[in-house]
Amino acid sequence: MRTAFIVGVLLGIAGILAAARYVPWVGPPRLPSYTSVVANGGRAEEFVIRLPADRISAHGGEAAGLRGGAFPQDTALPEAFAAAPLLVEQFRVRDRDGSVIGIAARHWSQADGDASAAWLLVIPSRGALLMAADGEAPRAVDAAVAAAGGQPGGTWSGETTIELADREGGGKVIGGSGEFESLEGRYSESWIVTGVGESGELKGTIELRTVTYTAG
């Protein structure tokens, strides 16, 4: 009887330790990756953000224009940054089929007159892509909407496309983690704006197209 108890105890300890060691405790659901091989090597993938549904938050200074309106309401950057050329946006990210697969943060800023933009794109089941590019001019989306007939402060519907990372062949993929570790490449960023709502929120789609290849 005592032997059975001791065997049971040992089995119990071994079972728990084996489970701790070998059970895959973490595994975010993964949807199929729609990647394609490009002619000169590397793989291409497209990510989509639908506005305003996928906007999680946005905060910017005056230079950010329409996109800088605080969202969610009743939140704000510190007063010290109110006049700073800075825009912090966070979005859900979808694959080309429209399924939510990740989260992205986009920061735009100006230092010494040079604008820059950076994306942190996280797909929990795969890893993260770090991307950076020359930034657009302040109020670039406002200017495009105005050129398409939009009035400042008013609602608008139509369609205008703004390429935000189109200088020197696009932005750069400068790093990553997980599956994207040791990758480099380029990306392009298109904002297809189809409207401005009553509270100033943009309607439309952001398309991020990446071409990545193994570094070195």
Added chain:
Amino acid sequence: MKYVWMTLFGSLVGALAGAALLFFNPLIDTGDPSLAGFDRMMRYSLPDDAIVVTHGGMLPLERRPFGVEPLWESTIRSTSLATLVLRSDSGEPQAVASRVVWPSKRTELLTAGVLANDHWLVSVPGEGAFFVVAESNVSTMAKDTLVAVKLLGRAWQAPRAYAPIEGPEIAGTALVIGASGSFAGRAGRALERYRIERFARAAGLEAAAAEMHFVWDAPVETLPPGAQDAASAERAAGEGETEGDDVVPDASLAGDARAEP
């Protein structure tokens, strides 16, 4: 039959003993890394410096503001996202950061611990932006809060400090990658020191403070082929001289900083 029941009872006792072993498992504890060599610090406190915090509902931390949409989709439910104000030592706002944390697939409870991928995009107005890529071990923090307070119902006794970052850079530091402005093309390392002031069973995390310490590696200058030859000749001519050597090896990079007192 009684042998079977006794074996099952023994297994239950063994499982509880195994769980206790895991709870006190020293292999997954985080260390106390040295800050030697780090030359810049930014700090933040929770919840005051969090402009936005959202997650899928599994974290013991209130979403902020109340109206922010939770990350409810199955693919991002385990992820948390925050917009943080980072302050200087004197408390002045210095930067804004987007921080995304999600569980690491390398989590393994026996030897590695509960690991989380912890990525930051930090913008410093007037200077530029950079990324922080970290892997954090939150085992100790989870044991002190989720297990001890939430699960076992013990009261939070006193503030406790943690240094959760464990990689991916040398000596258990995070990788810093410059994105734009004065940080463009540069790399460095970072460490976070985190202090939980109050944690309650019902409300979860009530107050915490953290410091992010940074150090940037010296820029590596790449010379064109012709200039490289000239530089080699110049070095050969000046061989033996010690003056003018402007690249000093960083002693803090050698070995594991945690071993330092």
